Amino acid sequence: MINASKPKIWYGGDYNPDQWEKQVWDEDLRMFKLAGIDVATLNVFAWAKNQPDEDTYDFGWLDEMMDKLHADGIGVCLATSTAAHPAWMARKYPDVLQVDFNGNKRKFGGRHNSCPNSPTYRKYAVRMAEKLAERYKDHPALLIWHINNEYGGAGNCYCDNCEAAFREWLKERYGTLEAVNRAWNTGFWGHTFHDWEDIVLPSGRSEEWSGANGRTETNFQGISLDYMRFYSDSLLECYKLEHEAVKKYTPNIPVTTNLMGAFKKLDYHKWAKHMDVVSWDNYPRFDTPHSYTGMMHDLMRGLKDGQPFMLMEQTPSQQNWQPYNSLKRPGIMRLWSYQAVARGADTIMFFQLRRSIGACEKYHGAVIEHVGHEHTRVFRESAQLGAELGKLGDALLDSRVKAKVAIMFDWENWWAIEMSSGPTIALRYVDEAHKYYDALYRAGIAVDMVSVEADLSDYELVIAPVMYMVKPGVASKLEQYVAAGGSFITTFFSGIVNESDLVKVGGYPGELRKLLGIWAEEIDALLPSQRNRVVITDRNIGLKSEYECGMLCDLIHSEGAEVKAVYGDDFYAGMPALTVNKFGEGEAWYLATSPETAFLSDWLPKLCADRGIAPLLADVPEGVEVTLRVKDGVEYLFVLNHNEAAATIDLGKQGTELLSGRTMQGGSAELAGRDVWIVKLHN
Structure with missing residues (x-):
């Protein structure tokens, strides 16, 4: 505590x-x-x-x-x-001063101004x-x-001390120059290193440059990732x-x-x-x-x-x-x-x-x-x-928050995605993760944000948006999770590279191919003004007939997965856009494109309901947030009204509101605008 x-x-x-x-x-x-x-x-x-x-x-x-x-x-x-x-310290010991991206030595000033x-x-x-x-x-x-x-x-x-420390870090990570050369694919553009001293930091003076939308671009993703x-x-x-x-x-x-x-x-x-x-x-x-x-x-x-x-x-x-x-x-x-x-x-x-x-x-x-x-x-x-x-x-x-849904979030995957030279500059990892989170948030369904190392056994549904990088052991871990009865969702541009940002040859989505039961042959990048359509072919999944999609579209073939929706337009009209693969006791979904918000808002709550994952409260008004913390078997329900106006809430449960001392009888009650209830629920 x-x-x-x-x-x-x-x-x-x-x-x-x-x-x-x-x-x-x-x-x-x-x-x-x-x-x-x-x-x-x-x-x-x-x-x-x-x-x-x-x-x-x-x-x-x-x-x-x-x-x-x-x-x-x-x-x-x-x-x-x-x-x-x-x-x-800066005057007497200038080694504490940073060197910037373009090789300029800083003077004293600002904060976080020290070379680590x-x-x-x-x-x-x-x-x-x-x-x-x-x-x-x-x-x-x-x-x-x-x-x-x-x-x-x-x-x-990017100073000399950092450059020397980087070489030592590489020695500890890889052991040999040969391993470094393999990890970085240095045969490309004649970059093969024969001496540790030949390795320099990726910066504006070597491999990197400032690109559009504030992104740092790089010739060698492996070097920049490390x-x-x-x-x-x-x-x-x-x-x-x-x-x-x-x-x-x-x-x-x-x-x-x-x-x-x-x-x-x-x-x-x-x-x-x-x-x-x-x-x-x-x-x-x-x-x-x-x-x-x-x-x-x-x-x-x-x-x-x-x-x-x-x-x-x-x-x-x-x-x-x-x-x-x-x-x-x-x-x-x-x-x-x-x-x-x-x-x-x-x-x-x-x-x-x-x-x-x-x-x-x-x-x-x-x-x-x-x-x-x-x-x-x-x-x-x-x-x-x-x-x-x-x-x-x-x-x-x-007290703890309890969730049956997890979203996997990985920093190294984020880095790799956003320094990729293609297929689109529009892909933002955090934004894609938030799309899935937001759909569940609006449905009142609790979510844990977890690492790829997390124990997944307590979750009914695990979502890994844009799992571009598949680290060692992760694919087998996901296979075990799904085989034991779990449900897994991943998306377009997944299973592409290993931890060194080297493409896993043999067909996308690489190590996830067996689990997902698909092969992604090509990836189409759409302009911001372009749209395609996700057309639902299996009406049993309870969705509308079609939805817009854009940004990236994987052109996939089923290798055992059931096709639940297809593309509606372009030369790949009729190719799968949403699939599910039965794997052991569970299932693995692949959404091959970035859909409009309405698709996720319709699909994810339905998927959760099919797995017995219910919202904390039913029919919660827009702008009202509901969460639950649990301590020693006692449940504390939080209801937060982000609206300026009052909202009517059907609590559906009896309890004591801790801030006012009021007894909540479990029926409908009005929560003032920008107000909150913390209800200790009665068993």
């Missing part, structure tokens, strides 16, 4: 007293108490203050603040401050973590360690070094670092193995679909097999980095906070508790606004939420 040392849903956020005069501190603490804030994240960017030169460490301000917070009953999420190195393979950076970062851990190991305010901050939030590094793996691992190694440093002094204090949802650059499945608790920062736009935010919460929850996670950051009111930074309308902050709790969060925390007065985040929202008092709409809403979380106590802590 995250919250064992403070058994309630933690409420608080990033606090930067080092940016303020001391006379402000006591006033802040007074207002924290009014808002119900009980956890503060300290020291996130205070490295330069704590270490003014190479040999001097001064933690006086931090000592004082740790004591003050503890005296007021507030715990501390203590950061190691290593997300931005001090200016003196700089010996200097690693030395001083670990030393800072150790000094903090040794100093505060027995401090009663210390609840959890926060290593660095939002790793990977700046450009990658660089992405290497860079994720390099930052992870920095995290692990600091993790080990604080664990040496505080073995029983949990350690985390704040992740960023579907952040492309880091393989979070790999990172989560080294985190005691997953935490993440949630910053949806004003118009972000609620289902997308839900998918991100579920993705973060899935990183550690469904364990509750920390919502480390969200804004109380508005953000500052988007072109148009809308305010959160009244009730939205509370509603979105409960959406996080509904999907597995055991903390609600903000960036930030007091607004900065200068630099690029001075217009980023905060619990305490620039006016400096509690008489603001944002503060009143924050205090209301704080009071409610206090009332909930430990009732929801460590």
